[in-house]
Amino acid sequence: MYPDALDAEKVGSYPARAGAGGGLVWDAVLEYRVWMHPEHGAPDISEGGDYYHAFATYDEAASFAQANPGAEEPLALVLQLEHLNEPSPGVYEHVTAPRQVEWPPKFLVRPKRTPTTIPNFLAADAPPNRLDILRGIA
Numbered sequence: 001m002y003p004d005a006l007d008a009e010k011v012g013s014y015p016a017r018a019g020a021g022g023g024l025v026w027d028a029v030l031e032y033r034v035w036m037h038p039e040h041g042a043p044d045i046s047e048g049g050d051y052y053h054a055f056a057t058y059d060e061a062a063s064f065a066q067a068n069p070g071a072e073e074p075l076a077l078v079l080q081l082e083h084l085n086e087p088s089p090g091v092y093e094h095v096t097a098p099r100q101v102e103w104p105p106k107f108l109v110r111p112k113r114t115p116t117t118i119p120n121f122l123a124a125d126a127p128p129n130r131l132d133i134l135r136g137i138a
Contacts, residue, residue, distance in 0.1 A: 001058065002029070002057075002058040002105045002108050003028075003029050003108060004056055004057050005029055005030060005032070005056040006028040006029060006030055006079070007030075010031075011030075011031040011054050011056045012031065012054040014030055014031060014054075014077055014100065015100075016052065018102050019099055019100065019101035020102055021101060021103060021104075022083070022101060023080045023083030023085075023099070023101060024083065024084045024086075024121075025080065025083055025110070025112075025117055025118065025134060026078045026080060026103070026107070026108065026110070026112060026113060027079050027080055027081045027082075027113055028078070028079040028112075029077070029078055029079075029108065030078065030079050030100060031056065031077045032054070032055045032057065032058050032060070032061035032074045032075070032076055032105070033052040033053070033054055033075045033076075033102065034052060034055070034061050034064050034068075034071050034072060034074050035050055035051070035052045035072040035075070036050060036052060036053065036068070036070050036071055037070045037072070038070060040069065040070040041069030041070040042068065042069060042070025042071060043070075055074070058074060058105055061074035062074055074105060075102040075103065075104065075105070076102065076103045076104075076105045076107075076108060077101075077102055078100065078102070078103045078107075078108075079099075080098065080099050080100075080101060080113075081096075081098045081113075082095065082098075082118060083099065084118060084121065092122060092130075094118050094122060110135055110136065111134075111135075111136040117133065117134065120133050121133045121134065
């Protein structure tokens with residue numbers, strides 16, 4: 001249902017710290033993460049701190065999360081080579097600096113970013129609901 005990681009050999013090698021959500025578009029999935037919480041029953045292997053297990057596929061991550069106490073639902077570590085910033089409601093900026101963010105996997109039902117996605121979204125003649133461009137229906 002969701003895309004596999006871009007490079008399975010790199011899964012687990014990305015920094016734990018990542019942005020959270022946002023940006024509206026995606027270029028690749030780097031890994032799926034299942035965050036573990038000892039205070040909710042996960043094994044305490046990090047001196048009481050939260051930690052995660054990384055997986056190349058959503059299905060592996062979801063199976064692990066269901067089978068282990070203290071596990072969150074999987075998150076996708078997403079690569080955004082470009083993205084949209086919304087500094088105030090309805091005001092969008094095209095950002096061309098790459099970044100990594102954690103997303104709920106359900107956001108991956110949106111089509112991947114193409115070279116025209118962001119320009120079309122920002123165009124003066126964009127449809128009234130610009131989000132339809134990101135959803136792949138405009």
